[in-house]
Amino acid sequence: MKALAIDFGGSHATCGLVEDRTLLLSETIDIDRARSLASVLPAVADTFLDLARRQSLALKDFSGVAAGFAGLVDSRIGRITATNGKYEDATAIDLDAWSRKTLGLPLRIENDARMALLGESFTGAASGFTDVVMITLGTGIGGVAMIEGKLLRGKHAQAGCLGGHLPVLFTGRTCTCGAIGCAEAEASGWCLPLVVKDWPGVTHSALSKYNEVGFKELFEESARGDSVAIAIRARCLNVWAANAVGLVHSFDPEIIVIGGGVMKSANVIIPYIEEYVQKYAWTPWGKVQVRAAALGNSAALLGAVPLLSETETLHRQLS
Numbered sequence: 001m002k003a004l005a006i007d008f009g010g011s012h013a014t015c016g017l018v019e020d021r022t023l024l025l026s027e028t029i030d031i032d033r034a035r036s037l038a039s040v041l042p043a044v045a046d047t048f049l050d051l052a053r054r055q056s057l058a059l060k061d062f063s064g065v066a067a068g069f070a071g072l073v074d075s076r077i078g079r080i081t082a083t084n085g086k087y088e089d090a091t092a093i094d095l096d097a098w099s100r101k102t103l104g105l106p107l108r109i110e111n112d113a114r115m116a117l118l119g120e121s122f123t124g125a126a127s128g129f130t131d132v133v134m135i136t137l138g139t140g141i142g143g144v145a146m147i148e149g150k151l152l153r154g155k156h157a158q159a160g161c162l163g164g165h166l167p168v169l170f171t172g173r174t175c176t177c178g179a180i181g182c183a184e185a186e187a188s189g190w191c192l193p194l195v196v197k198d199w200p201g202v203t204h205s206a207l208s209k210y211n212e213v214g215f216k217e218l219f220e221e222s223a224r225g226d227s228v229a230i231a232i233r234a235r236c237l238n239v240w241a242a243n244a245v246g247l248v249h250s251f252d253p254e255i256i257v258i259g260g261g262v263m264k265s266a267n268v269i270i271p272y273i274e275e276y277v278q279k280y281a282w283t284p285w286g287k288v289q290v291r292a293a294a295l296g297n298s299a300a301l302l303g304a305v306p307l308l309s310e311t312e313t314l315h316r317q318l319s
């Protein structure tokens with residue numbers, strides 16, 4: 001199956017042409033954060049047309065469009081149900097109607113982290129596993145679940161996609177979701193500068209030379225032996241590991257796949273979380289494996305074919 005795939009992120013959208021387990025070609029469109037989703041769609045259509053032309057393909061060669069979106073999505077009704085600080089007009093847009101009109105193809109939308117899990121399950125680090133939790137550590141924290149080979153969705157399409165919003169500290173920071181002390185509010189890219197700013201002794205730390213500390217700087221200064229950086233890194237690792245234990249207790253996975261930009265430091269993160277989970281999670285059946293994601297930024301795009309196939313299976317069952 002050939003599919004058009006798009007991954008709508010906060011500052012960019014990546015369009016790709018996918019054939020089964022292969023990403024044929026992709027291109028990233030820079031997007032001004034303030035712009036609406038509607039204003040981005042013409043560039044998306046142009047990019048798909050250009051990519052298809054470069055592969056000597058026509059739009060009719062594709063089975064459909066699979067779209068990943070960083071927000072709450074009900075894929076069964078094809079709508080974005082809530083956004084989180086970007087693309088505020090998205091809940092009012094019928095993307096399937098737009099796609100059929102503009103590209104002549106049906107479109108299916110899903111939460112971007114769920115699509116990345118489909119990709120990692122189809123052809124990445126979770127290949128061959130039916131019960132998987134995927135955690136994405138980045139600006140936010142994604143946490144999604146697949147149980148018995150199916151994405152978990154639930155009554156309001158919110159099940160198994162808010163893993164980063166499991167509270168780990170009830171006295172913690174207020175999260176963008178409105179809750180207190182979510183893993184995302186304690187150890188994500190957006191909250192790290194706030195954690196650093198409040199850390200005792202930070203003014204004497206190597207971290208004080210940066211305008212804004214990201215995980216890259218935090219891990220680099222930790223490796224150089226800065227004691228404040230090491231302490232903050234340890235706190236982040238413990239937040240992620242506690243979050244992972246919560247996800248194991250919630251979803252009973254065989255494997256946890258961890259992705260996101262911070263996985264450039266996978267050599268530190270994976271062994272720590274694996275050891276913590278194997279020590280603290282209640283799994284009398286055995287040990288949960290922890291692995292780094294294999295597909296990087298392409299994971300969501302490579303979830304396109306399983307997402308569209310899921311629709312076909314559903315339609316066959318309904319007809």
Ligand SMILES: [Zn+2]
Pocket residue numbers: 164165175176177178179182184185
């Ligand atoms: Zn939250």
